[in-house]
Amino acid sequence: MIQGISIYHFLIVSSLMFFIGIAGFIIRQNLITILLSIELILNSVVINFLVFNRYLYPNQLQGHFFSLFIVGVAAAEASVAIALIINIYRRIRNIEADNVNEMKY
Amino acid sequence: MTNFSYVILIPLIPLTVFLVTGLLGMKWKPLVSGVIGTVGLGISFFLSLFAAYQYFFATASAGGYHTIIPVNMLWLSFTSTLQIHMGVLLDPISVMMLVVVTTISFMAHIYSLGYMKGEKGFQRYYAFLSLFTFSMLGVVLSTNIFQMYIFWELVGASSFLLIGFYYDKPSAVAAAKKAFIVTRFADLGFLIGILILSFYTGTFDFSKLMQPGTSLFAGITGVSFLGISGITWAMTLIFMGAAGKSAMFPLHIWLPDAMEGPTPVSALIHAATMVVAGVFLVARMFPIYHFHAPDVLIFIGYVGGFTSLFAAIIAMTQFDIKRVLAYSTLSQIGYMMVALGVSGYGGEAGLGYTAGMFHLFTHAMFKALLFLGAGSIIHTVHSNLMKDMGSLRKYMPITHITFLAASLAISGIPPFAGFFSKDEILTAAFHANKLLFYVEYITAGITSFYIFRLYFNIFWGKDTNYEHKPHESPLNMVIPMIFLALGATFGGFIPFHDLVTSNMKPFADKLNILVSLPSVAIGLVGIAAAWILYKKENDLSDRIAKSLGVLYISTFHKFYIDELYLFVTKKIIFNGIARPIAWFDSKIVDGFMIGIGTVTMKISYKIKGLQSGELQQYAFVFIAGTIILALFLLYTLGFH
């Protein structure tokens, strides 16, 4: 519980992060940037969990643990994603999202 | 009571013959089939005579005759009362018809042995003849109206087969088709009539329907449709069936064309038996008509009267001898209808009924004879047209004499059979309906004119140059003609008023000089006119025809009734309804079904852009979907 900062502030921040992440995913061309946007999303979730735990259910730790796991999984995800992006780079020599559309319809 | 069960054999023998020759006939020599058929029918013929003797004389009682039902088997059962039986009903008219049918049929069988000799399909011909005879006998002997309808249809089918016997001749096929379809159309009325009648009365059985004072008709007289009572509807519709088979105007168009069949067939079916089935039907239902639907009876009289005059007029202008006879048949059946139409019930009042039956009998004799005579001539001359004939009396004496006897009979010259029956009809009409009387009176004159026009043209007139010298027909053709000539000559002396009456009780009948003398006179006038015009070769007839102009031409074209029908069927039903329906079905209905598929496919192509392959678009749809779904749910669950 931080004095002067209500749960709503945190939630607004996390929601903003979430939607900025989504917007980034949709708008940015570079695959790596897209990956970063995903990290934003995941981090917003982490904030959510922490804040909820801290503000609403202070006498348990479920949210904290959940956020730890999210961080871990995000790392794994990022590593695989980067590997695949590198693979793409080898195939088509760039990592623009617009060029990854061979399969459609 | 004598046991009449053996009567069932009379129709069954021809049926057996039909089945045997039909299934196995192809394996035999043609003649075998003919002989089997003839012998079989011979047996039926003698059985009929025997039955008639037994019925009319051996078991006669003072109070008149009774309806006897020796055989009646359940065939199909709808409810406990509404049942179809197959059985044999004997009463004066059915016994009389039995004799007529078997006689003419037997004669036709013998005659055909000569006439059809060497024809391809000889076996088939005899099989069909037997089938026809069976069906006709079935109609005659029916115990209930449905059995009658069943055999009625079979008669139609066998008539189709016989008319279309020369099946590789398109005109014969067309005629057969026409005959079947026109009568079928009429039978539609018959059937609906039966259905209405049976629904309200709850039975098909004649014996129940005919019971005097029965309460069965309470229901049907009570209902009405378009202001006409149910019974009138039913009986009119039933008469429609009768009119179809008996070729009453306007359903007569099939009969002249039906002459495409072999001539003995014309004699059998289209002169003596099938075409009078309609008359028989009306006679059979006469008590119902009389007691419950008298209006229809009057209607029947007028239809008959009109047809008889109308057909007689057309007959004057035709050149094909069989067609002349065909129109003559129409005209004569019209007479019978008139007789029934003007008849009352019981005793003297029932004179018309007796007369109608009487005329049916005599007409069968002389008209069959005329047809057989015509057949004999055609057989020799190989043509149907009058212009190919002339002076044949020199070559074919027996044919000539018998034909003359028949002509006199139809003209109503005493003492030939036709005189008596026609006279009775005229008397009955005279008492009941003056208009009909005059119509029939005039028709009688026209009748004798056209028949002697025919007679003179064939047997007198110029001596045509024949390719083959005409000769008298072989014995097996001549004998039936002689037999029928005897019938046509002396048949009139049978005391019908003792035998066949409307209430099955005999009554006294006397010649009405006031009617018979003028009728003989007009008959003689007709003959005289024909004598003047056609005895010697001259152009008088042509000049008269020319002077009549349009009147003659339209008569020659049978008043364009055929064309009218053709217009209705070809133009309106075929091209106006059937073809559009075929188009509508394949284009609109089916097109709609296919359209569903096409539209689905179109949509499928239209929305393929959704799957654009763009990673970010996928994400956008994903998120948009989520948000829309969330908004939708918030809205529907009440958070708005």
Add this chain to the structure above:
Amino acid sequence: MNFLNLFVAVPVLTIIGILFTKDLKGARLVSAVGMGIQLALAVFLVFFYFSIRGAGNLHEMILTADYHWYPSLNIHYFIGVDGIAVAMIALTAIVIFAGVFASWQMEFLSREFFISLILLATGVFGFFISLDLFTMFLFYELAVIPMYLLIGIWGSGPKEASAMKLTLMLMGGSALLLVGILGIYFNSAPNGGAYTFNILQIAKVHIPIAAQRFFFPLTFVGFGVLGALFPLHTWSPSGHASAPTAVSMLHAGVLMKLGAYGCFRVAIFLMPEAATQMAWIFIILTSISVVYGALGAIMQKDLKFINAYSSVSHVGLILFALLMMNKIAMDGAILQMISHGLMTALFFALIGMIYGRTHTRDIREMGGLMKVIPFLAVMYMVAGFASLGLPGFSGFVAEMTIFVGAFQHSDLFHRVASVVVVSSIVITAVYILRVVGIILLGPVKNKAHLELKDASWHEKLSTATLLVAIVGIGVLPLWLSDTIMGSLHPIMERLVAYLH
């Protein structure tokens, strides 16, 4: 082991038998033997039925057997027959027997052909013996789907398209049907208790009228599609035209009756109130079917199209009769199912045989066939006469029974509909005689046709089997009619009870 199971077992064994054959000869032999046994079984069943009824067994269904299949949903494999089902089974056995012989020369992929054909028959037999909606539905779909292959592979003309159209429309119908069946199921226990698919049990309860109003049309139309209910009949002309002979026979002869039978056994029997209330809609549609089908047939040029439209008309008559909701008309409807099944099978068999010789079905290219192939021509003519309702053939008996039944309603609406329907007998005569006149009679149009050979023994056997049955019913209808009437009795009692 219930004897009825054999009706499914024998075809299945026949199919397995065909798997072990090598070529056409083996396949057709096995099929003929298998279907011969089936026919014998059917004949035996008929006699067995009479003997058991004669012995005083008055149960609604006989030979019932009940096997639990999915107990938790109360789904059973429940079979049993009454007189109507027995008659339909006999019909199927005759038609498939004739069908096997009609395809005696099926050279192309012959084993597969016979397997599909008999698979279809399996479905039909199963349908007629089952008394459980689930089982019934299963067999129903089983009967429909082999059609796709049969038409698609062995058909002629635009076969793929017509096969697809046919299959989709029929399966679309069965989709509606599925909803209907589920609806019946979930309303089968309005007073509590377990839901059931068992027809006899459902018949004892009263499905709420609101549910009936929703599910009756679904069920009726679902089955009606197979019964070529206007305007859902369009699969019929093209489908029949493209199908090989035996398939047309079986399809028009038996499969279309499945639709009608289902309308009767499921839609009307289980939901009588809605049936009465909504009958007018379907009476209008079926009346249109009858007349429209007949009129549609008049100007067609393809023999099979003519017959397909004729089937639309005739099967429409069946549905029409069912909707009259009285005993006589229903009796007529069932007679008509059997009669039309036999007749149309005969027709299609003959068309197939003629097509096999002339290689055309266009009536304009044929003529005077009576001269060159008299046996087939005479048969065709006889079939034609049977079709137009000539006495002495089954069609007459059936039609007349229907008409008498239809006229039992005296209100104006029914009267008008009945008269309209009755008038079809004239139109039928027109199109039948038109064809007969064009192709059989008259002079031989095509000189090449002079060389044609008449029927071979298996063709004769095939057609004769059907004809004997048609004439048998036509001449002595009482036994069949009484059997049906007897079986209709409990059904009518129920209908009447709910109608008043």
Add this chain to the structure above:
Amino acid sequence: MDFKYILLMRHELLLLLVALIILMVDLFTSDKKKFRLIKFSLLLFTIATLVGFIPVKPGVLFGGAFQGNALTDFFKDILNVAVLIVFLQSDGYLKKIENTGKTGEFFVLIILTLLGMDFMVSSGDFLTFFIGLETASIPVAGLVAFDRFKSRSAEAGVKLILLSALSSGVLLFGISLIYGATGSIYFSDIAKHVTASPLIILGFIFFLSGMGFKISLVPFHLWTADVYEGAPINITAYLSVVSKGAAVFILTIILYKVFKNVTDLWETSLYVLAVLTMTVGNLFALRQDNIKRFLAFSSIAQAGFIMVGIMGTGSLGMTSVVYFILIYVFTNLGAFGVASAISSASGVETISGYNGLYSTNPRLSLIMMLALFSLAGIPPIAGFFGKFFLFTSAGSQGYFILILIGVLNATISLYYYLGVVKAMFINKSDTPIPYFRSSNFMRLSLLLCVAGLFSIGFIGGIFEYIMSISHLLF
């Protein structure tokens, strides 16, 4: 602590063990002898599968985080069998020269994802669920990109991992909201506090879209076709059957257990999703020529049907879903098996390439036809029963309009299934795929599928068994 731990988690532990052993053996096997690894792995996995069938009493571990009961055990067995069939079918693919070196990875990755799924299936809280889900999806991206040198495979991999991460994010966001509203991540605790508040609704929708991604519900399905097309065909089979099956199962459990107080909420949303999924899936499937893409859309449509089944809550709904998945395993793997056999023998992966197949490879064509008919729901093949019970399930809640939409969609689907049948049986081709003999493993797998297709429907006991064990849950 006792023996119970090991037994309750026997599926997971065995899989872990098998994965480790294969990894080790793979390390010490030279590239030339890698082909032996196939048989070895198959053997190990078969043993693991068989051991899984041993019945064990239900129980709960880790304070409710892990739940073992007859239904989850049964479902894991289904997954095991499905994976076994996939392995059998991969034989041809792995024997290709370019792939032999990766044999070990192939098995290990698949087994590890299966491990994740098993955890997911058994999860009792959102954390276990989440970890299982991620374990099950992250390695899949690697598998999808298995053909490293094919650009399509690479593209598919990238698309999958990025979108999957996005969906995970959304899903997690949903879970976090639910946590915020209820204060727990345990299913049983959440169930007690769930009310139809806006927060729960939002949380649920985010959660549902995340799950919808895994199950390929429209509009969350767009990745499916591309990934299915790009991935090696056996991986596609795995994705379409196993991944999807597991996700459906846990979704059903969560809906029934966690959101049982707000049925209105999820039934309304599933109603919409089901209709969309069936319809759009069908509409897209109509014009596909690539067999993998075709099966992708077909599997989307099938998912829609499953959603219809889920609508019928309670044990009937659960049973119909599990039963359908069981049948779906055999059905879809049958279809993919044939496609895979053809692909590895001739490289053909288009429907038009199948023209005239029956004349050269009648058996394969027949199996394909059976599988497609099963997908279309035609008796007496198992698919009919599966679909029928799904509809029955929905009917039990009175969703007859939905059923109507469903069955009409099934009719549309028949069109494209028959289109493939038409290609194989009716269409003629000048150059049909020549006759080939597929490997024994492949044949075995197809035999299993056919046996399953024919028998499952007729053996009413299977359905009854599922019914009885799912009955225990409610």
